[in-house]
Amino acid sequence: MNQSFLNQPNEAVIRMTVLDLTAFDSAPLRQDPFDFLVVKDAIQRETLESLNRDYPQIHKPTNYDPRDLSYGPSFSQLLDELDGPEFERKIAEKFGVDLTGARKTITVRKFSEPSDGNIHTDHWSKIITLLVYFNPDWNQEGGRLRMLRCADDIEDYSAEVAPLGGTVLAFRRSDKSWHGYKSFDGERRMVQMSWVKPNRFAWNAQQTARFFTHSLKRLARVFS
Numbered sequence: 653m654n655q656s657f658l659n660q661p662n663e664a665v666i667r668m669t670v671l672d673l674t675a676f677d678s679a680p681l682r683q684d685p686f687d688f689l690v691v692k693d694a695i696q697r698e699t700l701e702s703l704n705r706d707y708p709q710i711h712k713p714t715n716y717d718p719r720d721l722s723y724g725p726s727f728s729q730l731l732d733e734l735d736g737p738e739f740e741r742k743i744a745e746k747f748g749v750d751l752t753g754a755r756k757t758i759t760v761r762k763f764s765e766p767s768d769g770n771i772h773t774d775h776w777s778k779i780i781t782l783l784v785y786f787n788p789d790w791n792q793e794g795g796r797l798r799m800l801r802c803a804d805d806i807e808d809y810s811a812e813v814a815p816l817g818g819t820v821l822a823f824r825r826s827d828k829s830w831h832g833y834k835s836f837d838g839e840r841r842m843v844q845m846s847w848v849k850p851n852r853f854a855w856n857a858q859q860t861a862r863f864f865t866h867s868l869k870r871l872a873r874v875f876s
Contacts, residue, residue: 695817708723768833
């Protein structure tokens with residue numbers, strides 16, 4: 653079990669060896685239909701190969717807390733960088749938001765199941781959601797995240813992002829931050845990170861929503 657990313661002091665200096673922050677500088681903030689950012693080559697190919705070797709051994713289609721997983725050193729370094737103050741400042745700067753005091757959640761996933769990808773905006777407690785992708789290639793139609801203009805049409809989108817390794821996608825949560833993807837059943841590696849509003853009520857509400865979502869998915873698998 654690895655816990656280094658959770659033990660990192662808030663103002664510790666982390667040498668960025670996995671994430672290329674210069675790629676974030678050149679990526680434009682897009683605003684149609686809501687604020688989002690797509691950073692290609694945020695992770696270089698040789699580093700991506702190391703990350704995939706060190707990726708946790710996961711056998712079920714669910715989100716895992718990294719504290720419940722075992723993984724190699726390069727993946728541990730990535731988690732440390734994501735959780736560090738330098739990266740948080742970069743995201744706050746790109747979106748023009750104050751993330752001071754915001755609480756962070758980080759989960760790891762390896763498989764998508766047919767029930768994933770339904771259109772939603774994310775829970776109201778979130779400020780920013782960020783996804784890091786790891787698959788070395790992607791030729792499938794499903795599994796490509798779409799930035800949508802409405803709640804009921806997966807074809808009405810302004811951008812489509814394949815979950816290709818090295819790509820980072822981030823968006824500002826709002827009442828119109830609709831997103832989703834066409835159904836895909838198979839390996840779709842990603843780390844999801846969220847900044848949650850800095851108050852106990854928002855945090856508890858977000859954790860409760862996660863619990864019920866995961867419980868419903870487990871029940872669906874039992875009866876499928």
